[in-house]
Amino acid sequence: MTAYALGSFRDIVAAPHAGAGTHRDILEYIDRIQATLDPFDGRFLVHGAEVHVMEGAWPGNMVLIGFPDLSQARAWYASPAYQALIPLRTEHVEGVIILVDGVAPGYDPSELAAKLRGTTAGA
Numbered sequence: 001m002t003a004y005a006l007g008s009f010r011d012i013v014a015a016p017h018a019g020a021g022t023h024r025d026i027l028e029y030i031d032r033i034q035a036t037l038d039p040f041d042g043r044f045l046v047h048g049a050e051v052h053v054m055e056g057a058w059p060g061n062m063v064l065i066g067f068p069d070l071s072q073a074r075a076w077y078a079s080p081a082y083q084a085l086i087p088l089r090t091e092h093v094e095g096v097i098i099l100v101d102g103v104a105p106g107y108d109p110s111e112l113a114a115k116l117r118g119t120t121a122g123a
Contacts, residue, residue, distance in 0.1 A: 002102040003070040005042070005077065009095035010060030029088040036085060040076035042067045060095065073099045 012026070037043065046064035067073040076082055077099065089095075 001069060001104050003067045003073040003099060004045075004102060005063075005065040005067065005073055005097060005099050007063040007065075007095055007097045008058075008060055009063070009089075009093050012093050023092045025088040026092050029085050032085055033082075036079060036082040037065065037076060039081075040067060040072045040079070042072070042076050070099060070101050 012022075034044075042065050044063070045066050046062055048061070048063075051058050051060075051062055065073075067076065077097075
């Protein structure tokens with residue numbers, strides 16, 4: 001079942017010199033991340049696209065990466081290659097990364113509703 005790595009990034013720390021643009025560490029991170037994904041069949045689904053907020057508030061940018069399954073996503077995140085890149089990002093950008101399983105083909109949300117009804121019926 002497909003799994004996803006979702007990153008929500010905000011509060012990008014400015015480059016060392018005013019007007020210098022994106023910090024060189026962030027550019028290096030972006031240049032090198034694909035090589036960390038390739039061994040785990042990870043691929044960007046969303047990267048650098050404008051976020052169109054329809055309800056609520058979204059405090060920044062979003063990245064979405066797909067993997068064949070959760071074990072591949074976990075292995076990518078724990079890999080020495082990716083772990084070496086993390087400080088390039090975290091020293092300059094605040095954010096959150098989560099790994100999550102997708103739903104199986106044919107998923108029916110009404111089955112979850114029925115299960116939740118059964119759980120709350122006895123409460």
